[in-house]
Amino acid sequence: MARIARMKQIEMNEKKRLKTFSAAQRVMAVVALLCLLLCGCKKEDWEATRKYSTKYRVMCGFTVMSYSELMPAVGGFGLFATIRQVGSDIVMKSETGSKPYAMDALQRDFQFGCGGLIVGTDFNGLLCCFDLACPNCDQAQYRMTVKGAQATCEHCGIVYALEYDTYIIDKGNGLHPSPRGLYQYQTRYDGTMIHMYN
Numbered sequence: 001m002a003r004i005a006r007m008k009q010i011e012m013n014e015k016k017r018l019k020t021f022s023a024a025q026r027v028m029a030v031v032a033l034l035c036l037l038l039c040g041c042k043k044e045d046w047e048a049t050r051k052y053s054t055k056y057r058v059m060c061g062f063t064v065m066s067y068s069e070l071m072p073a074v075g076g077f078g079l080f081a082t083i084r085q086v087g088s089d090i091v092m093k094s095e096t097g098s099k100p101y102a103m104d105a106l107q108r109d110f111q112f113g114c115g116g117l118i119v120g121t122d123f124n125g126l127l128c129c130f131d132l133a134c135p136n137c138d139q140a141q142y143r144m145t146v147k148g149a150q151a152t153c154e155h156c157g158i159v160y161a162l163e164y165d166t167y168i169i170d171k172g173n174g175l176h177p178s179p180r181g182l183y184q185y186q187t188r189y190d191g192t193m194i195h196m197y198n
Contacts, residue, residue, distance in 0.1 A: 053183035054198050056131060058117065060110035061195040067101070069094040073120040074127065074189060078149040078163040082132055084116025095148070113183065115143040117196060118151060123163045129196045130166065131183035134158065136176040151182070 060083070064070045069092035073081035081094035089100040090107060103110075115133025122128050134142045134153035144151040149163040157172025158179050166182045188195045 052186050056113040057111040058113045058185045058198045061193050077121050077123050080118055080120030080162050082118050082146055085112055115140040127187045127189050129185040129187045135183050136179050
C-alpha cells in the first residue's frame with residue numbers, strides 16, 4: 001500500500017515538473033524569438049522592407065572607379081551624385097564637379113527614370129537611388145537641384161532630406177498640399193559595379 005502511494009506521489013511530482021518545465025520553455029522560446037526579431041536584422045533585411053517605384057523604367061550600371069563623381073556618393077554617408085542622359089552623353093554631377101561622358105553602345109540601352117537619377121549613401125549606410133524629377137510635379141522638365149544631401153524642386157519648392165529616407169524638410173510654395181516622397185529605385189553595389197534598376 002505504501003509502495004502504491006509512493007508511486008502516485010512520484011508520478012504527481014513528475015507531472016508538476018513537466019508542467020513547470022513547459023511554461024519555462026515557452027517563456028524562453030518567446031524571449032529567443034524577440035531577440036532574433038529585434039537584433040537579428042541584417043542591412044539587406046531592412047532594405048527589403050523599402051518600397052520601390054516601377055512608374056518609370058530604370059536600368060543602368062556603372063563601374064564606380066571610372067566615374068569620379070560616383071566615388072564619394074558610393075563611399076561616404078550623406079553624399080549624393082546625379083546621373084542623367086543629355087543627348088548622346090551621360091552627365092554625372094556631384095559636389096566634386098560635373099562631367100559629361102560619351103555613351104558607349106551598351107549604355108545607349110540604359111534607362112534613367114523620369115528625369116535622371118540621384119545616387120548616394122544614406123546615414124544608415126544603405127545605398128539609395130531616387131528619381132531626379134520631382135515626384136509631385138511628375139515631369140522630366142522639373143528636375144530637382146541636389147546640394148549636399150538635400151534635393152529641391154525649383155518649380156514647387158519642396159525640399160527633401162536624402163540622407164533620412166527622403167524626409168520632406170519644406171513643403172514649398174503650397175502647389176502640392178500633400179507632397180509624396182521621391183520615387184525610389186533598387187541598387188546593388190558589389191565593390192566595383194553599381195547597378196540601379198526596378
